[in-house]
Each structure stands twice: as C-alpha cells, then as structure tokens.
Amino acid sequence: SRKEAAQRTMKLHPMWQQPIAVPGGHCQSPIDIVVRKSVFDSALKPLATDYDPETCQQIWNNGYSFLVEYDDSADKSTLKGGPLQDQFRLCQFHFHWGESNAWGSEHTVDRRLFPAELHLVHWNSDKYSLFEEAVSGDNGLAVIGVFLKVGKRHEGLQKLVDALPAIRHKGSVVEFTRFDPACLLPSNTEDYWTYHGSLTTPPLTESVTWIVMKQHIEVSHDQLAVFRSLLFTSAEEEVQKSMVNNFRVQQPLCGRTVRSSFT
Ligand SMILES: CCCSc1c(F)c(F)c(S(=O)(=O)NC)c(F)c1F
Numbered sequence: 001s002r003k004e005a006a007q008r009t010m011k012l013h014p015m016w017q018q019p020i021a022v023p024g025g026h027c028q029s030p031i032d033i034v035v036r037k038s039v040f041d042s043a044l045k046p047l048a049t050d051y052d053p054e055t056c057q058q059i060w061n062n063g064y065s066f067l068v069e070y071d072d073s074a075d076k077s078t079l080k081g082g083p084l085q086d087q088f089r090l091c092q093f094h095f096h097w098g099e100s101n102a103w104g105s106e107h108t109v110d111r112r113l114f115p116a117e118l119h120l121v122h123w124n125s126d127k128y129s130l131f132e133e134a135v136s137g138d139n140g141l142a143v144i145g146v147f148l149k150v151g152k153r154h155e156g157l158q159k160l161v162d163a164l165p166a167i168r169h170k171g172s173v174v175e176f177t178r179f180d181p182a183c184l185l186p187s188n189t190e191d192y193w194t195y196h197g198s199l200t201t202p203p204l205t206e207s208v209t210w211i212v213m214k215q216h217i218e219v220s221h222d223q224l225a226v227f228r229s230l231l232f233t234s235a236e237e238e239v240q241k242s243m244v245n246n247f248r249v250q251q252p253l254c255g256r257t258v259r260s261s262f263t
C-alpha cells in the first residue's frame, strides 16, 4: 500500500542518515531482477552509444559517489537504440560499491550481489533542453547499469583510479579529460534488462529508463580498494567517514515488468 511504501522509504538509510520522504512511489529503484520473470521483447535493439572523449571535463566527489562529468551542451556524447525512442545525452557516470567484495551493487540478478555497479547517466535531449529539467520529467533519463566483478585489472579504468586520491574529500574536484566511457562497457551491448524506475539518490524521481547489462566487466581488487579510500566527508569535518556502501536498499517491483533483449 502507499502507507507501507512510504514507511519502507522512511526508514533510516546509512548513506543519507535521515529519513527520506518520497511520495509513495511505485516505480522506485533499485530492484532485484528475477530472470525467470523477465519478458523477452524482440523489438529491443542493441545499444547505440556514440561517446566523444573530448567532452570529458572533470571528476568530483559529491559526498555520495564520485562523478565523471561530460559537456552535455550539445549532442556530442549520445545514447540511442536499446529500448529508447529518443536520443539521450551523456551527462555523467559514477559508481556504487560496498565495504567488501561481497556486496555493493544496487541491482541484483536473482538476488546475486556484485561488488560494485557503474551508472552512465543520460538525459533526453529530444524532449528537454537541460539535465535539470529531465531529472524530474517523464521519460527524462536513461541510465546504463554495468556490474563490476573482481578479477583482472581493467586497463581503461586505471586513469580514473589514479585521479581518485586528488578528490578524497566531499566537494573536491579536479580536471579530468579525454576519457572514453565506452571502455567501461562490456563487449556484449546487445543483452540487457530494461524497466521503468527512479534515481537511487535524492531526488529519487521516477524519470529513469533503466538499462542493466547482462555481461559484467572485471576490475582488480586493488582498483576497487582505491574506490573505498574515498571519503563521504569534507576536509573540515572532524570525523572522516569512508565512502563505502553507497547503495540504496532495494525497492518493491509494484507490478512492473522487466523486459529482456535476449532469451
Ligand atoms: C540530481 C542528481 C545528480 S546526478 C546523479 C547522481 F549523482 C546519482 F548518484 C544518480 S543515482 O540515482 O545514484 N544513480 C542512477 C543519478 F541518477 C544522477 F542523475
């Protein structure tokens, strides 16, 4: 019921330390993807990403995660295809991770947890003129989720890992250029699940077409350890808190259908 949904969302979450009142949303994220309940849709196309590394601008610690931000003032780094009818512009990507390799992802597949999850955030530039408008608009955002597994070192990720010590504290930002986010996508961009959901951090708006890739990418234990060396807190705060477990608790499906692009 709406009351139960509101109560579920009102409980304290380690990451936000205060109750978050969300209008009893019925399309909240993240969720557990139950593979046998997903519905194959043959109309779902492969993802068509066209990212320009020259639009990469900066990397910063926003106190929830670290964001790599792109210049989205023109259609230079775009996402089309997949479940999408419109063209979407890449505005940033970030990650969610745990304090241990046993958990950290926001979505799960048949309850399987991954140590981390990458989110590439895009907004609908056919319908809106600014990210800020699209965040709370209908069909406003498209987020690609990619699971991370601990294994071999990810060569493309290392440039980003090397920049993290410079943004240890909340609010710090450094220039970060010429990074091609396509290197973080799995080789198979045909197989994914898609459903209608929300941001997993405030404002939790239900404007997101989620595209969760079936194939994960591999990063090394040491690369993930550098993620955990970041801090939730700013340099001025007395008590420093490690930036770990920055994922939201899973939300009820409320009758939504998760579609798959593969059988
Ligand atoms: C107004 C939000 C600032 S940008 C942002 C973000 F920082 C973030 F963390 C997530 S998320 O919900 O955590 N992951 C999909 C988003 F969706 C975002 F759009």
Ligand SMILES: [Zn+2]
Residues within 6 Å of the ligand: 094, 095, 096, 119, 200
């Ligand atoms: Zn995210």
